[in-house]
Amino acid sequence: MLVNLPLDQMSFGEKLQVIETIWDDLSRNPERFESPSWHKDILEETDRRIVSGEARFVDWEKAKVEIRNRLQ
Numbered sequence: 001m002l003v004n005l006p007l008d009q010m011s012f013g014e015k016l017q018v019i020e021t022i023w024d025d026l027s028r029n030p031e032r033f034e035s036p037s038w039h040k041d042i043l044e045e046t047d048r049r050i051v052s053g054e055a056r057f058v059d060w061e062k063a064k065v066e067i068r069n070r071l072q
Contacts, residue, residue, distance in 0.1 A: 005018065
């Protein structure tokens, strides 16, 4: 099924609502999703860094600023 949305006529909020509606529908059956193997590897590495004390945590607002600065 091909769905054509008038994206150029939709507001940012309307587009987000479409994404949320689709995600809500997809998430009703989580057993249908298979996480990629690299995701498990990253989670294990993150856990290892937390346990060892290597992990660095940053406030979300500060993290967004740091990410934006790196991308500029």
